[in-house]
Amino acid sequence: xxxxxxxxxxxxRVLAIGVGLIGGSICLGAKQRGxxxxxxxxxxxxxxxxxxxxxxxxxxxxxxxxxxxxxxVDAVVLSIPVRQYKQVLTQFLPVLPANCVIxxxxxxxADVVDMIAxxxxxxxxxxxxxxxxxxxxxxxxxxxxxxxxDLFVGKNCVLTPLAGTxxxxxxxxAAFWKALGATVNQMQALDHDEMFGTVxxxxxxxxFAYVASVLDHPxxxxxxxxxxxxxxxxxxxxxxxxxxxxDIFQNNSKALLAALGQFEHTISRLRQAIEQDxxxxxxxxxxxxxxxxxxxxxx
Amino acid sequence: xxxxxxxxxxxxRVLAIGVGLIGGSICLGAKQRGxxxxxxxxxxxxxxxxxxxxxxxxxxxxxxxxxxxxxxVDAVVLSIPVRQYKQVLTQFLPVLPANCVIxxxxxxxADVVDMIAxxxxxxxxxxxxxxxxxxxxxxxxxxxxxxxxDLFVGKNCVLTPLAGTxxxxxxxxAAFWKALGATVNQMQALDHDEMFGTVxxxxxxxxFAYVASVLDHPxxxxxxxxxxxxxxxxxxxxxxxxxxxxDIFQNNSKALLAALGQFEHTISRLRQAIEQDxxxxxxxxxxxxxxxxxxxxxx
Numbered sequence: 221x222x223x224x225x226x227x228x229x230x231x232x233r234v235l236a237i238g239v240g241l242i243g244g245s246i247c248l249g250a251k252q253r254g255x256x257x258x259x260x261x262x263x264x265x266x267x268x269x270x271x272x273x274x275x276x277x278x279x280x281x282x283x284x285x286x287x288x289x290x291x292x293v294d295a296v297v298l299s300i301p302v303r304q305y306k307q308v309l310t311q312f313l314p315v316l317p318a319n320c321v322i323x324x325x326x327x328x329x330a331d332v333v334d335m336i337a338x339x340x341x342x343x344x345x346x347x348x349x350x351x352x353x354x355x356x357x358x359x360x361x362x363x364x365x366x367x368x369x370d371l372f373v374g375k376n377c378v379l380t381p382l383a384g385t386x387x388x389x390x391x392x393x394a395a396f397w398k399a400l401g402a403t404v405n406q407m408q409a410l411d412h413d414e415m416f417g418t419v420x421x422x423x424x425x426x427x428f429a430y431v432a433s434v435l436d437h438p439x440x441x442x443x444x445x446x447x448x449x450x451x452x453x454x455x456x457x458x459x460x461x462x463x464x465x466x467d468i469f470q471n472n473s474k475a476l477l478a479a480l481g482q483f484e485h486t487i488s489r490l491r492q493a494i495e496q497d498x499x500x501x502x503x504x505x506x507x508x509x510x511x512x513x514x515x516x517x518x519x
Numbered sequence: 520x521x522x523x524x525x526x527x528x529x530x531x532r533v534l535a536i537g538v539g540l541i542g543g544s545i546c547l548g549a550k551q552r553g554x555x556x557x558x559x560x561x562x563x564x565x566x567x568x569x570x571x572x573x574x575x576x577x578x579x580x581x582x583x584x585x586x587x588x589x590x591x592v593d594a595v596v597l598s599i600p601v602r603q604y605k606q607v608l609t610q611f612l613p614v615l616p617a618n619c620v621i622x623x624x625x626x627x628x629a630d631v632v633d634m635i636a637x638x639x640x641x642x643x644x645x646x647x648x649x650x651x652x653x654x655x656x657x658x659x660x661x662x663x664x665x666x667x668x669d670l671f672v673g674k675n676c677v678l679t680p681l682a683g684t685x686x687x688x689x690x691x692x693a694a695f696w697k698a699l700g701a702t703v704n705q706m707q708a709l710d711h712d713e714m715f716g717t718v719x720x721x722x723x724x725x726x727f728a729y730v731a732s733v734l735d736h737p738x739x740x741x742x743x744x745x746x747x748x749x750x751x752x753x754x755x756x757x758x759x760x761x762x763x764x765x766d767i768f769q770n771n772s773k774a775l776l777a778a779l780g781q782f783e784h785t786i787s788r789l790r791q792a793i794e795q796d797x798x799x800x801x802x803x804x805x806x807x808x809x810x811x812x813x814x815x816x817x818x
Binding site for chain 1: 655656674675713714715717718719721722723724725726727728729730731732733734735736738739740741742743744745746747748749750751752753754755756757758759760761762764765768769772775776778779781782783784785786789790793794796798801802804805806807808809811812813815817818
């Protein structure tokens, strides 16, 4: 038994595929808490893997999926763009031990669930071993240097297991996220995507669109220099990674575009109310939003 | 001469019309810095004026525009919704001394400039005495209890004088805002409205519309409970005062709707790019926004 208060070691040998803000923070947080033994790191660019090693996020660099060092891992965590999962898994799965648990940290989940089901015939047992996860953390910084050991403390982490996910693996991954400080909850992948399409992906799309549209104005850059605290907070997420968010928008297009349609409907109502001096509708829509948002508290 | 470092008294007897977050902060900041002597306060609701007195924001309550106590003021500051200026000025101007300077703190300026020009024939000299001002400060809190003496420290304050504004009055008002800690700059009222229609009013409209549109979904409230830091910051300004922002949207409708039109155009491009799997356009628009916003710094 471990000493009281000290979390036990959960994995002996972990392979982190992707060692940027999210992957790096998972590794660093797990190492500092003693949740893991030896941490191997892999990323598309060797330079990034070396940076993660230098920063102490990982213990060893994996240069290629063929490296014999990956044959003994008991857990794999994917923190790369979801669009790259299939290719990377296809390279690593033939080498990985059959009993290692695999989980991810991607922002969309129905596409991940579909991809796992699609790979199952080629890699029997994959569904049982794979625990789709989405920690609600991150931000507009990226790369290994942005990693923080406490990034997930007090944050939510949503698990969207498949019907065939093994309960043991689900429990191991849930215990890992809890030990990193997150609150873990479970839902269906489609429910997850609808929820986060609405409360995360749509705000990102709107913030990107807003900043890009202002830059279309000849004086737009000059205008934004005068932005105050409202501008600052509203547009903050427009500084997020274009590559990662283009992935998310494409991977969750159905739920995102449905939420966008609702938004466009409300914007039309407000435009019309302003054009027609319809004070009653205008104030009523604003009050609906303000009443909700004034009472809102982060979980 | 005043002691080095100590700002001189700029006004002996000030009348604050409106004693909420903005008016209250002006009074408190000016009193704490010794910029003003006696501060009179007036608001639509006597209860609010009494609260401001109790909180020490003002020294005396004005119950009605007819109170003889307002006959000796040398400065008037309007911190009420712009739509109420005309009625309130029409009540107070017959009583106020002819040489007192008047300034405001409203978020729109072309409408204020027009209103002053319109009242000039009835109150000759009004243009010379009135200095339109917009401190870029505030937020989603309101009322006298939200007042802060340092609300304007490090913030911008834009003055939009008319051609006929007296240089002496302009200098006095500029000195006052500087003494409150603000950086003062000048521009034309129409330029101001275009700029703030784009960097302040449009983000507010989009944030209100976003929260209202999510609430139209049966599970919208439940979804927003799961919002993370991105949601929190993006939607923060949707908690702002519906009455004040309905005013601003109506008073600056032309510039606001023009900026909204540009935004809708960009959103259409992004929607199409997502629908047609046009990764190149999608990533390009996101990168344009991210490049600008990553490099942006508050002034």
